[in-house]
Amino acid sequence: MSRILIVAEHDGAKLNPSTAKCVTCAKQVAGASIDVLVLAADGASVASQAAALAGVGKVLLADNPANAEPLAAVLAPQVAKLAAGYTHVFGPSTTYGKDLMPRVAALLEVGQLSDVMAVDGPHAFKRPIYAGNAVLSVEAPQDAVLVATVRVASFEAAATGGSAAVEKVDAGVPLPTHTRFVSRSGATTGRPDLQSAARVVAGGRALGSADGFKIIYSLADKLGAAVGASRAAVDAGYVPNDLQVGQTGKIIAPELYVAIGISGAIQHMTGIKDARTIVAINKDGEAPIFEVADVGLVGDLFAIVPEFEKALG
Numbered sequence: 314m315s316r317i318l319i320v321a322e323h324d325g326a327k328l329n330p331s332t333a334k335c336v337t338c339a340k341q342v343a344g345a346s347i348d349v350l351v352l353a354a355d356g357a358s359v360a361s362q363a364a365a366l367a368g369v370g371k372v373l374l375a376d377n378p379a380n381a382e383p384l385a386a387v388l389a390p391q392v393a394k395l396a397a398g399y400t401h402v403f404g405p406s407t408t409y410g411k412d413l414m415p416r417v418a419a420l421l422e423v424g425q426l427s428d429v430m431a432v433d434g435p436h437a438f439k440r441p442i443y444a445g446n447a448v449l450s451v452e453a454p455q456d457a458v459l460v461a462t463v464r465v466a467s468f469e470a471a472a473t474g475g476s477a478a479v480e481k482v483d484a485g486v487p488l489p490t491h492t493r494f495v496s497r498s499g500a501t502t503g504r505p506d507l508q509s510a511a512r513v514v515a516g517g518r519a520l521g522s523a524d525g526f527k528i529i530y531s532l533a534d535k536l537g538a539a540v541g542a543s544r545a546a547v548d549a550g551y552v553p554n555d556l557q558v559g560q561t562g563k564i565i566a567p568e569l570y571v572a573i574g575i576s577g578a579i580q581h582m583t584g585i586k587d588a589r590t591i592v593a594i595n596k597d598g599e600a601p602i603f604e605v606a607d608v609g610l611v612g613d614l615f616a617i618v619p620e621f622e623k624a625l626g
């Protein structure tokens with residue numbers, strides 16, 4: 314029988330929705346038992362959120378002051394040790410999981426399966442290749458632990474309603490000292506997180522400047538949405554690169570994606586394939602974004618967006 318360990322992503326207080334999506338993926342492995350590992354400094358609250366996910370059998374809570382910050386070098390040896398007895402170790406294909414899971418795989422001396430988008434069997438999965446233009450069916454070896462990252466855009470979050478037991482664990486492994494936390498710097502915008510937001514408003518090169526981008530922020534705030542951008546807007550310095558959506562940015566699956574002044578290059582579309590409703594505003598009626606848009610508005614964004622915002626009241 315498959316025994317799956319999911320490494321939880323969290324910020325010390327809140328469980329990231331990516332964990333619930335990994336649970337949904339794991340549930341598609343027929344007959345699997347699913348445990349969640351929370352590595353934290355004081356993770357009781359996060360562990361109880363994980364325990365409430367339907368389908369989780371047990372939550373392992375590894376409290377350790379060294380786990381206060383998500384340093385992959387520190388977390389990976391603990392995950393590798395605590396993975397003993399499991400057939401699969403899953404993490405989300407987010408920045409956190411992409412940082413941590415390859416180290417776990419290396420310590421367990423196996424290759425990593427990245428970006429699982431569908432489950433065909435306990436060792437058979439699908440994953441996207443060529444910027445999402447083709448789908449690869451992968452058969453993983455059955456005689457080794459399978460370390461994988463889960464493409465969170467491909468799975469709905471598992472529902473709550475579970476009541477799994479929380480068990481305190483200690484990996485008891487020496488932790489490396491070559492990597493230490495110095496400081497964290499990042500913009501605190503008060504807006505939803507781009508990767509897990511239900512609504513995203515994104516702007517492209519057409520915004521023309523950082524100043525021009527202000528109408529994107531304004532519309533996003535009206536909609537309670539996260540802000541995203543094309544690579545052209547990032548490269549031009551209108552917005553920081555953590556807002557980039559696409560092949561070399563974030564892969565997202567919001568309920569609503571509003572693409573403003575974005576042409577719809579294939580590398581951008583890779584990032585929004587799983588968005589439920591796509592609204593595009595572009596002055597070029599032939600722009601490729603309109604091929605995937607559910608709602609398209611052809612015209613000058615600097616006229617349409619303020620009108621759109623006004624209509625929202």
Ligand SMILES: Cc1cc2nc3c(=O)[nH]c(=O)nc-3n(C[C@H](O)[C@H](O)[C@H](O)COP(=O)(O)OP(=O)(O)OC[C@H]3O[C@@H](n4cnc5c(N)ncnc54)[C@H](O)[C@@H]3O)c2cc1C
Nearest residue numbers: 517518519543544545559560561562574575576581596614
């Ligand atoms: C290896 C590789 C990886 C890449 N990764 C990514 C990625 O992760 N994400 C990504 O986004 N791109 C990525 N790109 C770049 C991608 O190919 C495109 O260059 C980029 O997405 C274009 O951004 P854009 O749509 O903002 O700009 P453009 O393609 O220049 O489009 C601007 C659009 O705005 C419209 N427009 C102009 N003025 C107005 C106006 N006033 N009102 C309304 N519409 C207007 C135009 O009609 C046009 O359609 C990658 C490229 C490569 C080679």
